[in-house]
Every structure is written in C-alpha cells, then in structure tokens.
Amino acid sequence: MRAVFLDFGTVSHDDLDTTSLERVLPGITLYPTSSDAEVDERIAGCEFSLTNKLNISRARMRAVPGLRFVGLTATGTNNVDLEAARELGVAVCNIREYCTVSVVQHVLGVMLALTHRLREYGQAAVDGTWAKCEQFSVPGAPIRELSGKVLGIVGFGTLGRAVAKAAQAALGMRVLVAQRAGSSSGTSRDADTTSIIGPVRVTLDELLRSADVLSLHCPLTPATTGLIGRRELSLMKPEALLINTARGALVDLDALVDALRGGDLGGAAIDVLPQEPPVKGSPLFAPDIPNLIVTPHIAWAAFEARQRAVDELALNIEDFLRGGRRGRVV
DSSP, rough: OOOEEGGGGTTSSSOOOHHHHHHHTTEEEEEOOOHHHHHHHHTTTTTTEEEESSBOOHHHOOOOOTEEEEEESSSSOTTTTHHHHHHHHHHHEEEOOSSHHHHHHHHHHHHHHHHHHHHHHHHHHHHHHHGGGGSSSSOOOOOOOTTOOOOEEESSHHHHHHHHHHHHHHHEEEEEOOOOOOOSSSSSEETTTTTOOOOOEOOOOHHHHHSSSSEEOOOOTTTTTOOOOOOHHHHSSSTEEEEOOOOOOOOOOHHHHHHHHHTSEEEEEEEESSSEEEEEEEOGGGGTTTEEOOOOOOTOOOOOHHHHHHHHHHHHHHHHHTTTTTBBBB
16 A cells, blocks of 8 residues: 655654554655645555645546545645545545644633733843833733633634633633524524533624634634624724634734734734745734734644644544544545
C-alpha cells in the first residue's frame, strides 16, 4: 500500500511519535511540505494520501485511479472535493475533538491577558515606566474581573461548549449562545446542552449587545463570511472583547481595526486570518492598535493535540482497512 503524508511539517515540529501511522501504513513517506507540482508527483500511484491543509481536487483524484483514501489531520474538509470523492469512490476521513483542551486554554489565556492588560503592564515594568512611579504600582488601563460577566458564544459545537463550560467553572462567567441560523427569534433554553452550562440562546444582535467577551467557534460558510462587520461591532459594548480562533474570514478586519483604534471595542485576540500565511500582510499588523493580540493559528497546536491528531488519523485508517467508517465524511 503506497502512502504519503504531503505536509506532515504542519502537524509535527520534528517532535511527534509516528509509530501509529507507520504501523497501519508500513513504508509511508512523510513530506514536511509539498508544492502544487510536488503534490501531483507525490500522490501518483498512491492508495493513501494524507494531508492537513493541502488541496485535493477532483482533477488530482481522477489522475490517481488507484487512490482509495484521503485522510485529514483536521476537522475542516473544505480543501477536499467531497463530491468528486463520492463519485470516484474515494473514502475521506477527518478527525474531531483532538484539540479541544488546547483551544480552551488559548481562549481563556488571551481572555485573561486582554482583561488584565498583561502586555501593557509587562512593558511598563521593563521600559522604565514603573521605576519612575511615585507609588508602588503603575496607574493605567483599568483591569476588570471576569466573574459575573457575559461570555457570548457563536458556534456551540464541541469547542464552543468546552470554552463555555471552562469559563463558567473557572471564572464564574455567565454564558449566552447565538441562535442557530434560521431558528425562531426570541430567547430559548438550549435543550441539548448539559445542566452544568445551561445557557440561553438569543439572537446574534442580542448576544452582541450583551456580551462582555465574544468568542467565535462557528464554521466558515457563505452565511457566516463577514459575520462580524462594522454593524455588528457597533452593537458591542465599548469595553467588550472579541476572540476568534475559528476562521479568519468571519471578521471584517478593517472594521475591527477601526473599532479598536476608535475606542469602540475594548480588545481583541485573533488567531486566524483570511489568508494564511499572510504573505500580503494584514491590517492587524499595524503597531499602533491598542489591546490586540495576534497569533499565527496556534490555538489548536499544543503538543498533545498534535500527537492526538496523528494517532486519531491512524485509527481512522486502521478502521477503514477493516471495512469500517470511523471518521468518514465520504
């Protein structure tokens, strides 16, 4: 069984144990990266093609008649032509719930960093500001407690639920959840949540007006592209925080920058951009934007989560070879 992993370097930083993959696919070739031209060359004659983010198109699948399986070390499947896979009889598997703890840690971490103004006060400690003070501490931007504040969640799947539960349990926050698209207006108790969280679903506009922290966990679809734009930001409290660990194109970045500069939003933490890597830059990279944390798509990337991703993929392959459908989307 000829098998390749086309972009293993996006998952492993030369630190992961590949035993599980090599056990189910002996002789698998692990490439750190692959250019477009190299993808076509490397999957030729393969039965198993594994990737994290590279594009597996209809043309590529048709060019490899012996291809049986496309495996992803990600939940999103937008980089694979699923309709073509169905027509051509190619199995496609993704993985889920492998990075939940990592994302929860990231969301709570940036929430606390923004609320406690850790970057600004850390800088004041080392740039001489503190030494010039006439008192024992540095006066500056207000620090606020999160207990009792409202956490607004857009996208209440595995990640949204886990973030809500952790924020409630660890920080004493109250939780509101945006209604699903197409649901009736008004508030409603979410019957499919646990009694520990017990959040209420409200319209997106009501959520925006109420949230002290807004955290995005929804997929990118035509309906959610540009979900948070100028109008939506104008509805938020001027001291509110926005956190996006989902998809970059959910947020209008120019509008976000203007809101932060104008004091219309209290802060933001952005881990995802519409284009990654941002070869043409980003409006978020200007040095004068207050209370902004930008990270290079690392919320998911704890060592344990990356190792779990590899091992989950191996379990999907093992099950496929036995005739099962574990992790199958096609």
